[in-house]
Amino acid sequence: MLTITQALYDEIVAHARADHPDEACGVVAGPAGTGRPERFIPMLNAARSPTFYEFDSTDLLKLYREMDDRDEEPVIVYHSHTATEAYPSRTDISYANEPDAHYVLVSTAECGNGEGPVSFRSFRIVDGEVTEEEVRVVTSYAA
Structure with missing residues:
Protein backbone atom coordinates (compact mmCIF):
# COMPACT_ATOMS: atom_id res chain seq x y z
CA MET A 1 0.00 0.00 0.00
CA LEU A 2 1.11 3.54 -0.76
CA THR A 3 0.61 6.00 2.08
CA ILE A 4 0.93 9.59 0.93
CA THR A 5 0.12 12.96 2.51
CA GLN A 6 -2.71 15.05 1.12
CA ALA A 7 -0.18 17.79 0.35
CA LEU A 8 1.95 15.49 -1.85
CA TYR A 9 -1.15 14.04 -3.51
CA ASP A 10 -2.32 17.58 -4.32
CA GLU A 11 1.12 18.57 -5.72
CA ILE A 12 1.22 15.53 -8.05
CA VAL A 13 -2.32 16.20 -9.30
CA ALA A 14 -1.60 19.92 -9.76
CA HIS A 15 1.51 19.10 -11.83
CA ALA A 16 -0.46 16.65 -13.99
CA ARG A 17 -3.14 19.29 -14.64
CA ALA A 18 -0.60 22.07 -15.29
CA ASP A 19 1.30 20.09 -17.93
CA HIS A 20 -1.84 18.82 -19.72
CA PRO A 21 -2.10 18.17 -22.68
CA ASP A 22 1.48 16.87 -22.32
CA GLU A 23 2.29 14.12 -19.85
CA ALA A 24 3.75 15.32 -16.56
CA CYS A 25 6.42 13.36 -14.73
CA GLY A 26 8.43 13.49 -11.55
CA VAL A 27 9.67 11.81 -8.41
CA VAL A 28 8.85 11.93 -4.73
CA ALA A 29 11.98 11.13 -2.73
CA GLY A 30 12.15 9.88 0.82
CA PRO A 31 14.75 8.91 3.40
CA ALA A 32 16.53 5.74 2.27
CA GLY A 33 15.01 2.59 3.67
CA THR A 34 11.84 4.20 5.04
CA GLY A 35 9.49 3.90 2.07
CA ARG A 36 8.05 7.26 3.14
CA PRO A 37 7.49 9.80 0.33
CA GLU A 38 8.50 13.27 1.49
CA ARG A 39 10.18 15.51 -1.10
CA ASN A 45 9.00 15.88 -19.69
CA ALA A 46 11.87 16.05 -22.17
CA ALA A 47 9.64 14.43 -24.81
CA ARG A 48 7.00 17.20 -24.41
CA SER A 49 4.43 14.70 -25.61
CA PRO A 50 0.78 13.97 -24.80
CA THR A 51 1.42 10.22 -25.18
CA PHE A 52 4.92 9.66 -23.81
CA TYR A 53 7.16 10.92 -21.05
CA GLU A 54 10.92 10.94 -20.77
CA PHE A 55 13.10 12.31 -18.01
CA ASP A 56 15.91 14.52 -19.27
CA SER A 57 19.06 12.42 -18.76
CA THR A 58 21.07 15.33 -17.35
CA ASP A 59 18.29 16.28 -14.91
CA LEU A 60 17.89 12.64 -13.89
CA LEU A 61 21.62 12.22 -13.21
CA LYS A 62 21.59 15.42 -11.15
CA LEU A 63 18.54 14.19 -9.20
CA TYR A 64 20.13 10.82 -8.38
CA ARG A 65 23.35 12.50 -7.22
CA GLU A 66 21.30 14.88 -5.06
CA MET A 67 19.26 12.01 -3.57
CA ASP A 68 22.49 10.11 -2.89
CA ASP A 69 23.98 13.15 -1.10
CA VAL A 75 9.82 6.34 -3.26
CA ILE A 76 7.34 7.40 -5.96
CA VAL A 77 7.92 7.75 -9.70
CA TYR A 78 4.88 9.44 -11.19
CA HIS A 79 3.54 10.54 -14.52
CA SER A 80 0.23 11.39 -16.10
CA HIS A 81 -1.85 9.97 -18.89
CA THR A 82 -3.74 12.70 -20.71
CA ALA A 83 -6.17 10.69 -22.83
CA THR A 84 -6.17 7.20 -21.37
CA GLU A 85 -6.78 5.48 -18.06
CA ALA A 86 -4.28 5.58 -15.20
CA TYR A 87 -2.69 2.20 -15.96
CA PRO A 88 0.90 1.50 -17.03
CA SER A 89 1.43 1.15 -20.77
CA ARG A 90 3.86 -1.36 -22.23
CA THR A 91 6.39 1.48 -22.53
CA ASP A 92 5.84 2.48 -18.88
CA ILE A 93 6.44 -1.11 -17.82
CA SER A 94 9.61 -1.41 -19.90
CA TYR A 95 11.03 1.78 -18.30
CA ALA A 96 10.19 0.78 -14.72
CA ASN A 97 13.65 0.17 -13.25
CA GLU A 98 13.06 0.94 -9.56
CA PRO A 99 11.70 -2.30 -8.07
CA ASP A 100 11.06 -0.70 -4.66
CA ALA A 101 9.27 2.38 -6.03
CA HIS A 102 5.56 3.05 -6.20
CA TYR A 103 4.62 3.94 -9.78
CA VAL A 104 1.82 6.50 -9.60
CA LEU A 105 -0.29 7.33 -12.62
CA VAL A 106 -2.70 10.24 -12.78
CA SER A 107 -5.21 10.40 -15.62
CA THR A 108 -6.30 13.89 -16.63
CA ALA A 109 -8.46 12.52 -19.45
CA GLU A 110 -11.68 13.80 -17.86
CA CYS A 111 -10.53 17.17 -16.50
CA GLY A 112 -7.70 18.29 -18.79
CA ASN A 113 -5.89 21.14 -17.06
CA GLY A 114 -9.01 22.33 -15.23
CA GLU A 115 -10.77 21.33 -12.08
CA GLY A 116 -12.63 18.06 -12.16
CA PRO A 117 -12.07 14.41 -11.47
CA VAL A 118 -8.74 12.68 -11.94
CA SER A 119 -7.85 9.05 -11.54
CA PHE A 120 -4.91 8.55 -9.12
CA ARG A 121 -3.58 4.99 -8.96
CA SER A 122 -0.42 3.34 -7.68
CA PHE A 123 1.36 0.24 -8.95
CA ARG A 124 4.37 -1.89 -8.19
CA ILE A 125 6.24 -2.93 -11.31
CA VAL A 126 8.85 -5.63 -10.84
CA ASP A 127 10.38 -7.65 -13.68
CA GLY A 128 7.59 -6.54 -16.02
CA GLU A 129 4.82 -7.63 -13.66
CA VAL A 130 2.29 -4.95 -12.69
CA THR A 131 0.44 -5.09 -9.37
CA GLU A 132 -2.01 -2.38 -8.37
CA GLU A 133 -1.93 -1.31 -4.74
CA GLU A 134 -4.21 0.65 -2.46
CA VAL A 135 -3.52 4.38 -2.00
CA ARG A 136 -4.09 5.82 1.47
CA VAL A 137 -4.08 9.62 1.71
CA VAL A 138 -3.29 10.98 5.18
CA THR A 139 -3.00 14.45 6.71
CA SER A 140 0.50 13.65 7.99
CA TYR A 141 2.67 10.65 8.73
CA ALA A 142 2.17 9.35 12.25
CA ALA A 143 5.31 9.34 14.37
Missing part, protein backbone atom coordinates in the same frame (compact mmCIF):
# COMPACT_ATOMS: atom_id res chain seq x y z
CA PHE A 40 8.21 16.42 -4.23
CA ILE A 41 10.43 16.81 -7.30
CA PRO A 42 8.56 17.75 -10.49
CA MET A 43 10.60 17.01 -13.59
CA LEU A 44 10.44 18.28 -17.14
CA ARG A 70 20.81 13.48 1.00
CA ASP A 71 20.58 9.72 1.74
CA GLU A 72 17.28 9.55 -0.14
CA GLU A 73 15.75 7.19 -2.64
CA PRO A 74 12.91 7.48 -5.17
Whole structure:
Protein backbone atom coordinates (compact mmCIF):
# COMPACT_ATOMS: atom_id res chain seq x y z
CA MET A 1 0.00 0.00 0.00
CA LEU A 2 1.11 3.54 -0.76
CA THR A 3 0.61 6.00 2.08
CA ILE A 4 0.93 9.59 0.93
CA THR A 5 0.12 12.96 2.51
CA GLN A 6 -2.71 15.05 1.12
CA ALA A 7 -0.18 17.79 0.35
CA LEU A 8 1.95 15.49 -1.85
CA TYR A 9 -1.15 14.04 -3.51
CA ASP A 10 -2.32 17.58 -4.32
CA GLU A 11 1.12 18.57 -5.72
CA ILE A 12 1.22 15.53 -8.05
CA VAL A 13 -2.32 16.20 -9.30
CA ALA A 14 -1.60 19.92 -9.76
CA HIS A 15 1.51 19.10 -11.83
CA ALA A 16 -0.46 16.65 -13.99
CA ARG A 17 -3.14 19.29 -14.64
CA ALA A 18 -0.60 22.07 -15.29
CA ASP A 19 1.30 20.09 -17.93
CA HIS A 20 -1.84 18.82 -19.72
CA PRO A 21 -2.10 18.17 -22.68
CA ASP A 22 1.48 16.87 -22.32
CA GLU A 23 2.29 14.12 -19.85
CA ALA A 24 3.75 15.32 -16.56
CA CYS A 25 6.42 13.36 -14.73
CA GLY A 26 8.43 13.49 -11.55
CA VAL A 27 9.67 11.81 -8.41
CA VAL A 28 8.85 11.93 -4.73
CA ALA A 29 11.98 11.13 -2.73
CA GLY A 30 12.15 9.88 0.82
CA PRO A 31 14.75 8.91 3.40
CA ALA A 32 16.53 5.74 2.27
CA GLY A 33 15.01 2.59 3.67
CA THR A 34 11.84 4.20 5.04
CA GLY A 35 9.49 3.90 2.07
CA ARG A 36 8.05 7.26 3.14
CA PRO A 37 7.49 9.80 0.33
CA GLU A 38 8.50 13.27 1.49
CA ARG A 39 10.18 15.51 -1.10
CA PHE A 40 8.21 16.42 -4.23
CA ILE A 41 10.43 16.81 -7.30
CA PRO A 42 8.56 17.75 -10.49
CA MET A 43 10.60 17.01 -13.59
CA LEU A 44 10.44 18.28 -17.14
CA ASN A 45 9.00 15.88 -19.69
CA ALA A 46 11.87 16.05 -22.17
CA ALA A 47 9.64 14.43 -24.81
CA ARG A 48 7.00 17.20 -24.41
CA SER A 49 4.43 14.70 -25.61
CA PRO A 50 0.78 13.97 -24.80
CA THR A 51 1.42 10.22 -25.18
CA PHE A 52 4.92 9.66 -23.81
CA TYR A 53 7.16 10.92 -21.05
CA GLU A 54 10.92 10.94 -20.77
CA PHE A 55 13.10 12.31 -18.01
CA ASP A 56 15.91 14.52 -19.27
CA SER A 57 19.06 12.42 -18.76
CA THR A 58 21.07 15.33 -17.35
CA ASP A 59 18.29 16.28 -14.91
CA LEU A 60 17.89 12.64 -13.89
CA LEU A 61 21.62 12.22 -13.21
CA LYS A 62 21.59 15.42 -11.15
CA LEU A 63 18.54 14.19 -9.20
CA TYR A 64 20.13 10.82 -8.38
CA ARG A 65 23.35 12.50 -7.22
CA GLU A 66 21.30 14.88 -5.06
CA MET A 67 19.26 12.01 -3.57
CA ASP A 68 22.49 10.11 -2.89
CA ASP A 69 23.98 13.15 -1.10
CA ARG A 70 20.81 13.48 1.00
CA ASP A 71 20.58 9.72 1.74
CA GLU A 72 17.28 9.55 -0.14
CA GLU A 73 15.75 7.19 -2.64
CA PRO A 74 12.91 7.48 -5.17
CA VAL A 75 9.82 6.34 -3.26
CA ILE A 76 7.34 7.40 -5.96
CA VAL A 77 7.92 7.75 -9.70
CA TYR A 78 4.88 9.44 -11.19
CA HIS A 79 3.54 10.54 -14.52
CA SER A 80 0.23 11.39 -16.10
CA HIS A 81 -1.85 9.97 -18.89
CA THR A 82 -3.74 12.70 -20.71
CA ALA A 83 -6.17 10.69 -22.83
CA THR A 84 -6.17 7.20 -21.37
CA GLU A 85 -6.78 5.48 -18.06
CA ALA A 86 -4.28 5.58 -15.20
CA TYR A 87 -2.69 2.20 -15.96
CA PRO A 88 0.90 1.50 -17.03
CA SER A 89 1.43 1.15 -20.77
CA ARG A 90 3.86 -1.36 -22.23
CA THR A 91 6.39 1.48 -22.53
CA ASP A 92 5.84 2.48 -18.88
CA ILE A 93 6.44 -1.11 -17.82
CA SER A 94 9.61 -1.41 -19.90
CA TYR A 95 11.03 1.78 -18.30
CA ALA A 96 10.19 0.78 -14.72
CA ASN A 97 13.65 0.17 -13.25
CA GLU A 98 13.06 0.94 -9.56
CA PRO A 99 11.70 -2.30 -8.07
CA ASP A 100 11.06 -0.70 -4.66
CA ALA A 101 9.27 2.38 -6.03
CA HIS A 102 5.56 3.05 -6.20
CA TYR A 103 4.62 3.94 -9.78
CA VAL A 104 1.82 6.50 -9.60
CA LEU A 105 -0.29 7.33 -12.62
CA VAL A 106 -2.70 10.24 -12.78
CA SER A 107 -5.21 10.40 -15.62
CA THR A 108 -6.30 13.89 -16.63
CA ALA A 109 -8.46 12.52 -19.45
CA GLU A 110 -11.68 13.80 -17.86
CA CYS A 111 -10.53 17.17 -16.50
CA GLY A 112 -7.70 18.29 -18.79
CA ASN A 113 -5.89 21.14 -17.06
CA GLY A 114 -9.01 22.33 -15.23
CA GLU A 115 -10.77 21.33 -12.08
CA GLY A 116 -12.63 18.06 -12.16
CA PRO A 117 -12.07 14.41 -11.47
CA VAL A 118 -8.74 12.68 -11.94
CA SER A 119 -7.85 9.05 -11.54
CA PHE A 120 -4.91 8.55 -9.12
CA ARG A 121 -3.58 4.99 -8.96
CA SER A 122 -0.42 3.34 -7.68
CA PHE A 123 1.36 0.24 -8.95
CA ARG A 124 4.37 -1.89 -8.19
CA ILE A 125 6.24 -2.93 -11.31
CA VAL A 126 8.85 -5.63 -10.84
CA ASP A 127 10.38 -7.65 -13.68
CA GLY A 128 7.59 -6.54 -16.02
CA GLU A 129 4.82 -7.63 -13.66
CA VAL A 130 2.29 -4.95 -12.69
CA THR A 131 0.44 -5.09 -9.37
CA GLU A 132 -2.01 -2.38 -8.37
CA GLU A 133 -1.93 -1.31 -4.74
CA GLU A 134 -4.21 0.65 -2.46
CA VAL A 135 -3.52 4.38 -2.00
CA ARG A 136 -4.09 5.82 1.47
CA VAL A 137 -4.08 9.62 1.71
CA VAL A 138 -3.29 10.98 5.18
CA THR A 139 -3.00 14.45 6.71
CA SER A 140 0.50 13.65 7.99
CA TYR A 141 2.67 10.65 8.73
CA ALA A 142 2.17 9.35 12.25
CA ALA A 143 5.31 9.34 14.37
